[in-house]
Amino acid sequence: MLSDQISGCDATVRASEIGAFMAQLVPDRPLGADEGFRWGDPEAEVTGVMVAFMPTVEVIEACAAEGCELLIAHELLQMPYPWHGGALEEHLTWPVNRRRIGLLARHGITLFRAHGTLDTFCVLDRFAQVLGLGEVVAGEGYTRVWQIEPTTVRDLARQVKDRVGMNAIRVSGDLDQTVSRVGLPWGGVGLSLNAGTINSVIEQGADVLIAGESDEYAMRMVRDCRVPLIETGHAVSEEPGLEYFAGYLAEQFPDLRVVFHRSAPAWEVL
Ligand SMILES: [Fe+2]
Ligand SMILES: [Fe+2]
Incomplete structure (x- = not known):
């Protein structure tokens, strides 16, 4: 719904460098099993990174519109939750997964999930x-x-x-x-x-x-x-932290363009 550019230079960094940075963000806490690269090419060259809550259709489209090659999202890409059983390949035909993954593929976006690390x-x-x-x-x-x-x-x-x-x-x-x-x-x-x-x-x-x-x-x-x-x-409860993290990432990679995207509300009250 709302994208704020945190820093403005265009330079190239590999997604894997940012992945390595994420892995040491919290001392003595390696990435969790539910974190890391989840789609795309970890060796992709990145000039722009979007930080957002969940890799929904709205967020992926905003990421593409901003020209960001890397999306760092806090929440899960696919449904259902993996602990409900069944491999992703059993659920690729679900409309939610087809739409999200199809858009990531179409726009050449690499996805990194940062969950407990950012919490x-x-x-x-x-x-x-x-x-x-x-x-x-x-x-x-x-x-x-x-x-x-x-x-x-x-x-x-x-x-x-x-x-x-x-x-x-x-x-x-x-x-x-x-x-x-x-x-x-x-x-x-x-x-x-x-x-x-x-x-x-x-x-x-x-x-x-x-x-x-x-x-x-x-x-x-x-x-x-x-x-x-x-x-x-x-x-609402997690985005202030994600926005703060986007600012921190921009400080650590001053040549990278970092964009924080606030998600559109998931519901309305009538
Ligand atoms: Fe959460
Ligand atoms: Fe969280």
Whole structure:
């Protein structure tokens, strides 16, 4: 929906050099099994890189329009999730996969997925900054808990809505409950498929959760824990970190053109 050019020179770098840079971005944390080159030629010459949330049709078309040969995306290219079983070749006929992969091929775009590396490097921290959270008082890594001035869920939800710039958000739980310890199941961590991490955050003492995206299973889970959940959005909670990373990449490769692309919203409220 919106592409911001972070730096402006045109010079050639091989995609593999950027891949090697990504592999050492977080010290002592090699790329995960779900990260790395996912399509195209890792030895392609690159003058422009786009950083975006998910390699959707909209994003791939924007990448091509910007003339970027490399797309660094945070989320998965294909559906279904690989852990649901079955190889990609069994699902290449799915329209979503045909469209995305067909466009990557047509435009000669190389795709690199940077997932947990970017979550660890900056995505969760930047979400906490956007929300204006200060001190971490419990937990570590993905299950940290931030202290805030005691407030009602209703007031906190209004602040969250303003800070992330959404027209409407979902809130699950008692709006009049006073809360002061915030857990952040950002991105897709607030989904029931990540119930283990949600549970860990609650066991760290969070009395309210500000999520990326959530679902009814997870909402009914946290209601039974008397821990209200304020939902923002998956991309909304991760894109501040991705934009920050694009700026960082531009600093590290000053001759490269780096473009951050903010995804169009995935839904509307009527
Ligand atoms: Fe993430
Ligand atoms: Fe995510």
